[in-house]
Amino acid sequence: xxxxxxxxxxxxxxxxxxxxxxxxxxxxxxxxxxxxxxxxxxxxxxxxxxxxxxxxxxxxxxxxxxxxxxxxxxxxxxxxxxxxxxxxxxxxxxxxxxxxxxxxxxxxxxxxxxxxxxxxxxxxxxxxxxxxxxxxxxx
Amino acid sequence: xxxxxxxxxxxxxxxxxxxxxxxxxxxxxxxxxxxxxxxxxxxxxxxxxxxxxxxxxxxxxxxxxxxx
Numbered sequence: 001x002x003x004x005x006x007x008x009x010x011x012x013x014x015x016x017x018x019x020x021x022x023x024x025x026x027x028x029x030x031x032x033x034x035x036x037x038x039x040x041x042x043x044x045x046x047x048x049x050x051x052x053x054x055x056x057x058x059x060x061x062x063x064x065x066x067x068x069x070x071x072x073x074x075x076x077x078x079x080x081x082x083x084x085x086x087x088x089x090x091x092x093x094x095x096x097x098x099x100x101x102x103x104x105x106x107x108x109x110x111x112x113x114x115x116x117x118x119x120x121x122x123x124x125x126x127x128x129x130x131x132x133x134x135x136x137x138x139x
Numbered sequence: 140x141x142x143x144x145x146x147x148x149x150x151x152x153x154x155x156x157x158x159x160x161x162x163x164x165x166x167x168x169x170x171x172x173x174x175x176x177x178x179x180x181x182x183x184x185x186x187x188x189x190x191x192x193x194x195x196x197x198x199x200x201x202x203x204x205x206x207x
Contacts, residue, residue, distance in 0.1 A: 003161070003162075003167050003168065004168070007167060066165055067161065067162070067165055067166050067167050068167060070165070070166040070170050071166070071170070071181065071182055072167065072169065072173060072179050072181075073167065073170075075179070
């Protein structure tokens with residue numbers, strides 16, 4: 001397991017979890033029901049993703065895991081969490097308005113807000129991570 | 140004030156690739172890449188570690204420049 005491989009695994013894990021959350025929220029918001037996707041799916045995918053990352057890090061060893069989760073990575077994760085915090089706060093007035101107007105019910109708002117709050121920081125981190133790969137020439 | 144660095148020049152002078160320097164410093168290649176491109180400002184600990192790997196003083200790698 002190389003540093004690049006573990007970075008790629010992390011990116012794909014975050015992307016899959018984030019997109020699952022986004023998909024779940026989108027389906028629930030548009031169709032107003034969760035019958036299409038199992039309500040435990042985002043949680044199960046999240047736990048499975050975490051397990052994959054732990055196993056991959058153990059296979060890679062201490063030095064590889066330390067390089068992958070280095071200070072640059074932690075800084076980007078911090079940025080993603082800050083973005084996620086403001087994103088989560090912004091959902092409250094939006095869904096408050098939707099609830100007030102009767103466009104969504106409470107269960108729907110709870111499910112959509114919860115999955116969006118969990119998924120968006122992961123997707124934002126993926127974007128930061130991929131953006132950083134493009135700088136300069138690798139020599 | 141902005142932080143300038145000579146990391147790319149020093150690394151090349153020692154015949155190291157970004158990946159080799161990253162491995163020696165215990166960080167990812169992307170971190171070295173973003174430092175060289177002045178996208179990411181490293182911590183004091185990492186700056187000192189890079190100086191140690193390149194066998195130069197940290198002031199030889201990083202310097203303050205006037206912005207504008």
